[in-house]
Amino acid sequence: MLKIKNYSTLKLNKRLALLFAYVFTTLGLAAQPAPEQxxxxxxIKPGVRNYLSGSMGEIRATHFHGGLDIKTDQREGLSVYAAADGYISRVKMSTYGYGNIIYVTHPNGLTTTYSHLLAFYDPLADYVLKKQYEKETFELELFPEKNLFPVKKGQIIALSGNTGGSGGPHLHFEIRDAEDRLYNPLRWGFKEVIDTTPPDLLGLGIQPLNIHARINGEFARREFTPKKTNGVHTLPDTVFAHGLIGFELQTIDRYDDTQNRNGTQDVTVFVNDKQVYNHHIDRVPFELSKQVSQHVNYNVYRRTGRTFQKAYVDYGNDLPLYTAPHNRGRLNVQADSIYHIRLVAKDTYNNASTLTFVLKGQKPTFMQTANGKVTKPQLSYEIIGNILKVSASDTSSTPRNVEMVVNNQRLMLVPSYTKGAASVSLYDLRGGLPESLEYCGTSTLLDLQATIPSGQEHSFSNRDMTIRFEKESLYDTLYLQAKKEGDVYTIGDFYTPLHKAIKVTITPSTPVTDKSKAAVYYLGLGKGRGMLGGVWDGNSITFSARAMGKFQVLEDVKAPTIKLLSKSPTQIKFRIGDNLSGVNSFRCEVNGKWLLMKYEHKTATIYSEKLDKSLPLSGRVVLKVKDNAGNEAEFVTTI
Structure with a gap:
């Protein structure tokens, strides 16, 4: 009889034997032996048709999706079967992430993982529950001795659930090796999943990659919507370009009879029938998964939510997914040359969709346009890669130069081309950081503070902050903007990714009443605030940030909230919450003895599970909840 309980997250035992020997190069992978079908x-429901809501390599906000999300009929409690003979090598109960998770290690050296579980099978459930009471904690990670929990292929080991960071009931299923490399489970030939549907090609992006680049006459990223006719994707018009450019593809895959937007594993680019680029998302090292921010156009993703995968290898990208031996997949377009471009997207089952179009090299020319609609001078700028792009317009019929001050020297920016009423000038920031732009008698100050190189340690200080960049903090050169407005500190922007964390020290100008309750918070684009913490040294606080954006020191002086939802001799249930820093810990005692409380953060509820089910809950109940600022609330009741 299946009893059941909890379980959670992911990270593999380094001592397990390695099955496949990987030979990584800077641009690709060595050939791998085929999985044993x-x-x-x-x-889930072996032998019966199944459906997926998530696939291997799918683009997520901070990582590549590392396995399969298997649907569970929109409910919890389906039987979860061991995929092969082996033993349970790891189990974890966690409020976030993978929730309750089981790791099963197999004789072939691979490990399968089963996440977001509702409950464990009987011997494991009892073992975990006793350990939770022994250590008096809900969140727990255990590494049972080998063969303490042997399992057979097809044995029920858990019930499916919705724990941790799950967005709905499903089973997250992974296959890993001893090096924590994630494999595409569909390579093992599961007949329960049917896919004869080719990927959808939703958009093409073309990115300028040097100062000479133009796409349809402009130095600007351009997007195109493919037109599908009789199964063939094309662009309706010829694309004109010049200089160094890179392609990006927005593509999704759909399994048969479902509407879920899943990931496409393989993209290949051909230029005049010669392959110049390929990526194949089939094996992802766990520790490199966060480099998804360099695999996609991160700026576009953060601004629009659309995932354009780069069809070239960007700088700072160490993922072993690529074959791009010439120019990292970039195309250097020559004037008057014709390029027949073909992009092919494939899913795991080799269903393919192709986009073809013609690209023609066009030498940049300066075309003067009338400025009749302009009533007063206008000036704007943006940074694209290493290039400062300045757009200027005024009432004159002849485009004017923009004056730029660099290292106290005045330079003239001559227009490179015109667009509508504006003249566009380009400047390579590697020549020095400009301090200001002057146009038609007005001056615009630029807040570019410093050039921060990637691949080396670097420190920056101004009157408001000190920032320490580690060797791996940046993917590429950063032209730093750092300022303080009121009590808010801005470092870079939300649209530029960090590879590794930076360390920041600030001295708030507003007095802090109680430093023990004060910490640095990350301010999202909306009203969201995430506590980063920090260490005080006098009136200064130092904190680590894994993303750039806006930061503020806030004090949390309010205790968490506690609401009793139900109580009985069988179970007691509360809703808990906190207004700012978030819940850190909770402890429930009945007559002075610790009682296990399980936490479901999605509903902000905690509920009890007794060690001895035969003994009723009875007596004085005391619940204490502490937030991350150290504020504590207490609730007392009786059963």
Whole structure:
């Protein structure tokens, strides 16, 4: 009989034997032996058709999706089966992330993981529950001795659930090796999943990659919507370009009879029938998964939510997914040359969709346009890669130069081309950071503070802050903007990714009443605030940030909230919350003895589970909840 309980997250035991020997190069992977078909059983409703809501390599906000999200009929409690013989090598109960998770290590050296579980099978459930009471904690990670919990292929080991960071009931299923490399489970040939549907090609992006680049006459990223006719994707018009450019593709995959927007694993680019680029998302090292921010156009993703995968290898990208031996997949377009471009997107089942178009090299020319609609001078600028792009317009019929001050020297920016009423000038920031732009008698100050190189340690200080960049903090050169407005500190922007964290020291101008309750918070684009913490040294506080954007020191002086939802001799249930820093810990005692409380953050509820089910809950109940600022609330009741 299946009893059941909890379980959680992911990170593999380094001592397990390695099955496949990987030879990584800077641009690709060595050939791998084919997986043994039939070795693994499908973990949900084996032998019956199943459906996926998530696939391997799918683009997520901070990582590549590392396995399969298997649908569970929109409910919890389906039987979860061991995919092959082995033993349970790891189990974890966690409020976030993978929730309750089981790791099963197999004789072939691979490990399968089963996440977001509702409950464990009987021997493991009892073992975990006793350990939770022994250590008096809900969140727990255990590494049982080998063969303490042996399992057979097809054995029920858990019930599916919705714990952790799950957005709905499903089973997250992964296959890993001893090096924590994530494999595409569909390579093992599960017949329960049917896919004869080719990927959808939703958009093409073309990015300028040097100062000479133009796309349809402009130095600007351009997007195109493919037109599909009789299964063939094309662009309706010829694209004109010049200089160094890179392609980006927005593509999704759909499994048969579902509407979920899943990931496409393979993209290849051909130029005049010669392959110049390929990426294949089939094996992702766990520790490199966050480099998804360099695999996609991060700026576009953060601004629009659309995932354009780069079809070239960007600087700072160490993912072993690529084959791009010439120019990292970039195309250097020559004037008057014709290029027949073909992009092919494939899913795991080799269903393919192709986009073809003609690109023609066009030498940049300066075309003067009338400025009749302009009533007063206008000036704007943006940074694209290493290039400062300045757009200027006024009432004159002849485009004027923009004056720029660099290292106290005045330079003239001559227009490179015109667009509508504006003349556009380009400047390579590697020549020095400009301090201001002057146009038609007005001056615009630029807040570019410093050039921060990637690949080396670097410190920056101004009167408001000190920032320490580690060797791996940046993917590419950063032209730093750092300022303080009121009590808000801005470092870079929300649209530029960090590879590794930076360390920042600030001295708030507004007096802090109680430093023990004060910490640095990350301010999202909306009303969201995430506590980063920090260490005080006198009136200064130092904190680590994994993303650039806006930061503020805030004090949390309010205790958490506690609301009793139900109580009985069988179970007691509360809703808990906090207004700012978030819940840090909770402890419930009945007559002075610790009682296990399980936490479901999605509903902000905690509920009890007794060690001895035969003994009723009875007596004085005391619940204490502490937030991350150290404020504590207490609730007392009786059963």
């Amino acid at each position: 039939g070795y693994f059983m499908f973990p």
